[in-house]
Amino acid sequence: MYDCETTEMGEAKKKQQRHRRVMQAANGCIYCAGRRRAEQVDHMPPRMMFRLGQRPKGLEFPSCGPCNQGTSRLDVAASFMARTFPGIATSADSAEWDKVMSEVHRVAPDLLREMWIPPHEMRQAMWSEGIFDRNFAAFRADGPIMGAYMQAFAAKIGFALHYEATGNFVPRRAECRCDGSQARRCMAVVCPQPIRQYWDARIMQQGKITSQGNFEYGWGTYLESPDVPLYYARVREAFAAAAFVVLDEGSLPFPEGELATFAPGDLVMPLSDRITAG
Ligand SMILES: [Zn+2]
Known part of the structure; x- marks a missing residue:
């Protein structure tokens, strides 16, 4: 326990020095x-x-x-995009996805509105791609706000x-x-x-x-x-x-x-x- 703490302290100090x-x-x-x-x-x-x-x-x-x-806010939008492909594979991915989405909501609500697709359109879009899994979600990533x-x-x-x-x-x-x-x-x-x-x-x-x-x-x-x-x-x-x-x-x-x-x-x-x- 003590060793572990010492190592963590050491790491923090090294990081501080690196940043300086x-x-x-x-x-x-x-x-x-x-x-x-x-x-x-x-x-x-x-x-x-x-x-x-x-x-x-x-x-x-x-x-x-x-x-x-x-x-x-640019970091948040890009982090969201980074997670789209490959997408969610594990429950940890899922938790991180939720976290990134709530950050998007916080710093770029306009972007979130642009990406949102009404449920019936989402179902249609996924059916046309041959996806019938309820765990999948679709969103619009090619809008002008995301582009900017x-x-x-x-x-x-x-x-x-x-x-x-x-x-x-x-x-x-x-x-x-x-x-x-x-x-x-x-x-x-x-x-x-x-x-x-x-x-x-x-x-x-x-x-x-x-x-x-x-x-x-x-x-x-x-x-x-x-x-x-x-x-x-x-x-x-x-x-x-x-x-x-x-x-x-x-x-x-x-x-x-x-x-x-x-x-x-x-x-x-x-x-x-x-x-x-x-
Ligand atoms: Zn500056």
């Missing part, structure tokens, strides 16, 4: 490009995204309070992995410059198909716990625009997201408006003006 190092190394918050001081450690991906909370350590980022709290949340989460992945890969944050526009040539943006896309064939996927690892199959990530360049850094993550079998960091939207081979654009600090802004009519 994360913040000391930083020149400010990575999500708002140092506009505010780093006061907290943001876990990207969030712990909530991992089954049974088994998140290996690593990918911990210096964040200010407003960015840490302001992006937690997921794009913002993809951008969050971009801000975090850019820092992980380069040690620098996506810089904001230099305030003394008027021409905007120093402006950098994170352009995010949620991809239906993984695009990781361009590089090797990395995993998080802590002893025997790894993120393999739950969260894989990487960075590299996009073949069509080799000068633009690309950051990528794949979450279970549920979704993949990619983010580019660009000076100029014209350097990417996508039609204007196809990718969501976020400048440092934008992640905490309301998503309402990003929601397109669905």
Whole structure:
């Protein structure tokens, strides 16, 4: 008993030291490009995204309070999506599903309303898929509100992995410059198909716990625009997201408006003006 407690104390202390190092190394918050001081450690991906909370350590980022709290609603939406495929297998999964759903209810009631499908439509949808199990539920995950949340989460992945890969944050526009040539943006896309064939996927690892199959990530360049850094993550079998960091939207081979654009600090802004009519 005593040993166990000592170990737990040791772990807590180590974690505290690790977090202090994360913040000391930083020149400010990575999500708002140092506009505010780093006061907290943001876990990207969030712990909530991992089954049974088994998140290996690593990918911990210096964040200010407003960015840490302001992006937690994105973490909740993405954690919900992460649990959709594969879905519930055990009673522990079921309990965690309920917990995530109540978080969605708390931080994003608009999202919950969008996802809700009336019971008769749900039955019809499932019958058409050949599902007759009462334990199954269907919900709408392709609505514009979910789209806005997921794009913002993809951008969050971009801000975090850019820092992980380069040690620098996506810089904001230099305030003394008027021409905007120093402006950098994170352009995010949620991809239906993984695009990781361009590089090797990395995993998080802590002893025997790894993120393999739950969260894989990487960075590299996009073949069509080799000068633009690309950051990528794949979450279970549920979704993949990619983010580019660009000076100029014209350097990417996508039609204007196809990718969501976020400048440092934008992640905490309301998503309402990003929601397109669905
Ligand atoms: Zn910040």
